Amino acid sequence: MKRPIFNDEHQMFRETVRAFIDKEVTPHHPQWEKEGMVSREVWRKAGEMGFLCFDAPEEYGGAGLQDFRYNSIVSEELWRAGATGIGWGLHSDIVLPYLMHYANAEQKKRWLPKLIAGEHILAIAMSEPAAGSDLAGIRTTAVRDGDHYIVNGSKTFITNGIMSDLVVTVVKTNPELKHKGISLLVLERGMEGFERGRKLDKIGLKAQDTAELFFDNVRVPRENLLGDEGKGFVYLMQQLPQERLHVAIGAMGSAEAAFEMTLKYIRERHAFGKPVGSFQNSRFKMAEMKTEIEIGFAFIDKCIMALNARELTTEEASMAKWWTTDLQKRVADECLQLFGGYGYMTEYPISKNYLDARVQSIYAGTNEIMKEVIGRGLGL
Incomplete structure (x- = not known):
């Protein structure tokens, strides 16, 4: 289903990000996983491409883009590629807003240029x-x-x-x-x-x-x-909705990636003389997941535009975070099951997708806390 919140410029940006990840991230990510961290070089290259700190003012070297659709594209593409070691989202979407909203002019001048360039990391x-x-x-x-x-x-x-x-x-x-x-x-x-x-x-x-x-x-x-x-607690409460939306966006990118790799696999993998995807159970499972993924993107896109309009509420961000991360885990589990024994092997990307998904319902506030926030918003 077409996502109408993105225009031609956004789509061109997505293609640029995807090409960059294919060239500069994907070939190196297995080694980074062994080392437990990514290279600083890829941060500097991202800075050169303008992939960091979109909303930082031009006077410090930023693009001055107050449009979270660009942030969401980077997050989606990283998760879709399984490049979960890259901390650009935390840097730009979660921590930078504290500097943008609460740092004074001297602090911004001191810190922002190197953060935008990828020379310093948040x-x-x-x-x-x-x-x-x-x-x-x-x-x-x-x-x-x-x-x-x-x-x-x-x-x-x-x-x-x-x-x-x-x-x-x-x-x-x-x-x-x-x-x-x-x-x-x-x-x-x-x-x-x-x-x-x-x-x-x-x-x-x-x-x-x-x-x-x-x-x-x-x-x-x-x-x-x-x-x-x-005022620290107040500042945290003000910025947590964007953090939770960031997590939700990654969850949807991950769920879509799991779905796509599974669809390809069950078309090619044969059992009992025919493709695994031709069995009714496979068709039903894929139909259910496809439906939920489309529903998830529809809600996430609405939240992105609400954030751009400064109208996203704490409760809405909490809804997005808990529902999408639960969906992400469920999709990863169902997809791994369709891979059968091969899904349990680390050489198959679905196993990594499954393991990477598990923490999403824990950090940025557990999903149980998200439901508490929503319930209290209902006056309960």
């Missing part, structure tokens, strides 16, 4: 060993000391954790105030006492450098405070 540090979806429960502290904050604590499950140069870090500047005591500080590579832990060994997203971060009396200049002290 991460955001929310989760802790004892606090995931419960942001108010974080224990990392930032205590004022003259013109600095002294940061102590740790973070875990941090995407781009090893490669990141700037980390938007959620800290408690006043532990007694709970939500109102949360602030956002930007920690920079090389700050004394800021250490990277091990690259975490995950069942999927193998090329993504997910890591632990440790802060031992890190002196962070007050100039690295984002926005106002004590």
